[in-house]
Structures are given as structure tokens and as C-alpha cells.
Amino acid sequence: MKSPTQDQLRTRTAADIASVQLAAENWTPQRTLAWAFESFGDRVAISSAFGVEGMVLIDMASRISKDFRLFTIDTEFLFPETYSLMDRIEEKYGITIEKVYSLLSPEEQERTHGTALWSRDPDACCNLRKVEPLRRKLGELSAWITSIRRDQTSVRSTAQRIEWDAKFGLVKVNPIVDWSAKQVWRYIHDHDVPYNELHNRDYPSIGCTHCTRAVRPGEDPRAGRWSGFAKTECGLHIIEPVPQATEAYASKAAKIGN
């Protein structure tokens, strides 16, 4: 018998998801997480940059499964406070965070793309340091769990609790998609969940050091991300082309069979 093609598998999975999608809209985040763990086992992982929303999911997951998978895209441009939080998470929850890196070190990126690419072309920089590593990581998985909320950006406003991610070709699970920022903070305080101390210094949304600043009173919570650019997303949740392969980049990709 002929094995199903990737396209057939993808269609079947997308169809399966369509059958639970409507019911899932009424599920709690905990039930959604339990469904994801039961459905995909070690082929599902939480993706987090350790904002407060991600911390809620990590804490909830730890109460459902002791060996859930958690990964992060480490751009190598993160704040010391973020690295310190990663250490605290590993200690408190007894897990090892799977760290995924760009194929280019910061020095290699500077040699091949010039200095401070983030200040000239942040989309290209995010593609190299976030989108390509994420695509590589998602290639090992059947589903990923994110902490996006609908009211964060216009791109996220139509997200569903469980959906087919056509960009990366796997199931995307968004357990707290309908939560407000107030609900997130209530959970953090009620359950004594650790969080990035930068949040106490007017950084409601935290990414790379080069592209994050504190927000001023009255500004949108994401105004501190890519300040001065129209950009509001790093590209993980929107459709963007794969980065152009430079010679150094292509040679490293070939080595890992990408």
C-alpha cells in the first residue's frame, strides 16, 4: 500500500483540527493543554520568550505534566534579566529549556550583513535570529503551544484556541487566546509565578535588548518593541518569506540537513 504523502497527512491533520476547533473555543486553558499533551505526547512543546503569558502556561503545564517540553528561541540578544528568569524556571519546575539559536552567531551576522542589522532591517534580522530557528525547531514537532492573546496585536485578533498553522505546517495551540492582561496578572499573583523583573520597570513586552525599550505612561503595551518602526511582530505569528540564504548561512544549513 502506498504511504500517504506529506500533503495528504497535512490535509488530514487540518481536517482533524477543524472537528475540535469549535468545541475548543469553550475549553479552559488547562483543558486545552491537557488535550495537547494527550494528543501529541512528546511531539508537542510550549514555545516561550518568557513574558507573563508564557509564564502562566509554564505554570499550568507543570501542574498537568511533569515532563512537558519547553523551548525558546535564544537570539543571543536577550536581557540579562531574561537569562536569569530562564535559570529560575529550570530550577522551580525541574525542566530543561530547549534553546534554539540562529545559524549565524552575532559576529557572523555582523560579518555577512553589516553592523546593527536590527536598526536598518529588523525584519531581516528577525528572520535570521527568530523565524528560521523556529521553522527548524517546529520541523521536529506535530504541534506547538503559544501564549498569544487576541488583544495583543491586530495580527493576533483572529487567532483561535486550536488552529492549523499553515505557515509552519503543524497544529498551533493557543490556550489563553481569549484572556485579558488582567487575567494573566491575576494568575501570576494568585499562583506566585516567577516573572521577568523588567516588567516592574515599565517593560510590559520584552524581546531583544536592541529592539525593546520601556514604555511611557499612556503608551500601548507593545510600543516599546521596535520603537520607530511600523513593525509590531517578530514574524513568528505572521506569514513571511524564509530568509535569503547568504553563503555562510547556506553552508551551515546544509550541515544540519536543513
Ligand code: SF4
Ligand atoms: S528583535 Fe531586534 S535584535 Fe532581535 S532578532 Fe528581531 S530585529 Fe534582531
